[in-house]
Amino acid sequence: MVIEKYGWDITKVKRVRAIFDRIDVDNNGYIIRKEILDKKTGLEEEMDRMGLRFLFRGLDEDGDGKVTFVEFCALNTEEIL
Numbered sequence: 001m002v003i004e005k006y007g008w009d010i011t012k013v014k015r016v017r018a019i020f021d022r023i024d025v026d027n028n029g030y031i032i033r034k035e036i037l038d039k040k041t042g043l044e045e046e047m048d049r050m051g052l053r054f055l056f057r058g059l060d061e062d063g064d065g066k067v068t069f070v071e072f073c074a075l076n077t078e079e080i081l
């Protein structure tokens with residue numbers, strides 16, 4: 001899926017998947033706002049809450065309140081992480 005969609009190699013997919021899994025603390029395959037704002041991810045050190053809210057909205061492409069792995073991949077994670 002993301003390999004075809006974004007032309008990534010498997011190494012990059014695995015690296016982004018690892019970041020996704022770190023944020024997806026309950027491991028149910030998608031990220032909700034609460035998870036992205038959760039201090040346990042450590043992302044708070046790099047971005048403030050406003051930034052994270054903005055990021056979440058930008059990631060949730062179909063607006064269903066959940067960020068799937070494919071939606072997450074739309075972000076160029078190497079720029080922020």
Ligand SMILES: [Ca+2]
Pocket residue numbers: 024025026027028029030031032035
């Ligand atoms: Ca989750």
Ligand SMILES: [Ca+2]
Pocket residue numbers: 059060061062063064065066067068071
């Ligand atoms: Ca979504």
